[in-house]
Amino acid sequence: xxxxxxxxxxxxxxxxxxxxxxxxxxxxxxxxxxxxxxxxxxxxxxxxxxxxxxxxxxxxxxxxxxxxxxxxxxxxxxxxxxxxxxxxxxxxxxxxxxxxxxxxxxxxxxxxxxxxxxxxxxxxxxxxxxxxxxxxxxxxxxxxxxxxxxxxxxxxxxxxxxxxx
Amino acid sequence: xxxxxxxxxxxxxxxxxxxxxxxxxxxxxxxxxxxxxxxxxxxxxxxxxxxxxxxxxxxxxxxxxxxxxxxxxxxxxxxxxxxxxxxxxxxxxxxxxxxxxxxxxxxxxxxxxxxxxxxxxxxxxxxxxxx
Numbered sequence: 001x002x003x004x005x006x007x008x009x010x011x012x013x014x015x016x017x018x019x020x021x022x023x024x025x026x027x028x029x030x031x032x033x034x035x036x037x038x039x040x041x042x043x044x045x046x047x048x049x050x051x052x053x054x055x056x057x058x059x060x061x062x063x064x065x066x067x068x069x070x071x072x073x074x075x076x077x078x079x080x081x082x083x084x085x086x087x088x089x090x091x092x093x094x095x096x097x098x099x100x101x102x103x104x105x106x107x108x109x110x111x112x113x114x115x116x117x118x119x120x121x122x123x124x125x126x127x128x129x130x131x132x133x134x135x136x137x138x139x140x141x142x143x144x145x146x147x148x149x150x151x152x153x154x155x156x157x158x159x160x161x162x163x164x165x
Numbered sequence: 166x167x168x169x170x171x172x173x174x175x176x177x178x179x180x181x182x183x184x185x186x187x188x189x190x191x192x193x194x195x196x197x198x199x200x201x202x203x204x205x206x207x208x209x210x211x212x213x214x215x216x217x218x219x220x221x222x223x224x225x226x227x228x229x230x231x232x233x234x235x236x237x238x239x240x241x242x243x244x245x246x247x248x249x250x251x252x253x254x255x256x257x258x259x260x261x262x263x264x265x266x267x268x269x270x271x272x273x274x275x276x277x278x279x280x281x282x283x284x285x286x287x288x289x290x291x292x293x294x295x296x
Contacts, residue, residue, distance in 0.1 A: 038193055045193075049200040056204075056211040058255070058262035068263075075263050077211070128200075135196035136189075 035152050036101070038136060040087065043103055046132025047082055050125035051107075054080045063124075071117050079110040080121060083165055096149075096156045103129060104160045122162030133157050209241045211262060214255045217246055217277070218264045221253075224285045225268060225293055232286030239280030246277040248295065268293060 053059065057077045059067065067074045083106040090100040105125055113121070130147035134140045137152040150157040220235050237246070244257035250271045254263045257279075272292045277283055284296050 034189070038189055041193055042196055045197045045200050049204060052204045053207060056207045056262070058207040058211055058260050060259050061256075061261050064261040064263075076265065132196045132200060135199065136193045138192045 032154055035154055036087075039101065039133060039152065039155065039157060040085070042132045042136035043085055043087075043129050045136075046129035047085060047105055047125055049132065050128035051080045051082060053124065053128070054078060054121060067120070071120055073111070073113065074117060074120060080125075081108050081110075082106070083108055093156050096151065098151065098154055098156045100158070101155050102158050102160050105129065105162045106165055107162050108165050118164050119161070122164075125162055126159040129159055130157065206241065207260070207262075210244060210255055210257060210260070213238060213241070213244070214246065214253055214262060214264050217248075218253050218266055220285055221248065221266065221268070221293065221295075224287050225270070227287065229287050229289050229291055232284055234282060234284045236282045237277060237279050242279070244279045248275040248277065250274075 054074075055077055057075055064075070085103065085105050087101050087103045090102050092098075093100045103126075105122070107122070107125065109118070109121070127146060130143075130150050133150040133152075134143050134147045137150065139151045140147070143150050148158065217235065217237070220233055224231055224233050237244075242257060244255055247254045247256070248266075248271065250266070250268050252263050252265050254261065270292050272288075272294045275295045277295070286294050286296070288294050
């Protein structure tokens with residue numbers, strides 16, 4: 001009677017056991033890699049939003065007031081192109097107990113802007129990048145108003161100044 | 166007992182794996198959706214602003230007595246457009262944007278509100294009036 005119910009071969013059990021052990025060992029590496037992939041995806045999303053806000057030139061009120069006093073060129077829509085987004089590991093951060101990752105955005109602009117104006121555009125791109133990371137890792141509560149730095153389970157993210165090429 | 170709602174361990178295991186993969190992606194999608202909605206909103210307001218600026222320029226470039234009526238869309242929420250001689254400013258929520266306008270004959274500064282209809286006309290003195 002018993003033979004009718006749930007028979008499973010010893011080979012299958014052994015194989016499943018070995019697979020589970022391999023999976024458990026590699027899970028740590030997979031999780032870390034997945035976290036970095038998610039971070040890169042989120043960074044690209046954020047950068048796109050930052051660039052998009054340049055092409056429509058609609059800003060939060062305080063930014064608008066700041067720009068209208070000294071950087072009025074930024075109030076007219078202009079085009080910024082992203083050349084590349086990279087990140088590099090900066091080692092282990094003892095303060096936070098996580099690995100440090102720094103994002104670097106390379107961009108080019110259709111118009112010639114002053115150094116100050118380029119800095120403002122770069123800051124907004126980086127702000128949107130970090131904001132997107134914070135939302136993607138559900139860590140908006142553990143960071144500050146400027147989302148600097150942003151945390152995930154295993155990493156702490158910062159951004160380097162945008163390089164204009 | 167075996168007849169009542171039992172579920173295979175493989176099924177439970179695959180659901181568990183799918184959940185582990187899907188949960189982080191949910192937050193990523195939330196961020197992506199949020200940023201596209203933001204962009205959509207900004208673009209919609211920029212288009213409205215440019216549309217009003219074009220209408221005013223069109224009336225200005227025509228002769229006295231020319232008029233054009235516009236209806237400001239209300240499907241993107243409440244916003245306010247301020248018309249001045251040299252610029253048009255749109256304000257909504259916590260956001261603001263402007264477009265340049267080179268008029269010297271605007272009757273006075275105006276505030277236009279979403280959902281309302283306006284008539285832009287050039288009167289006999291050559292002044293642009295919005296009513």
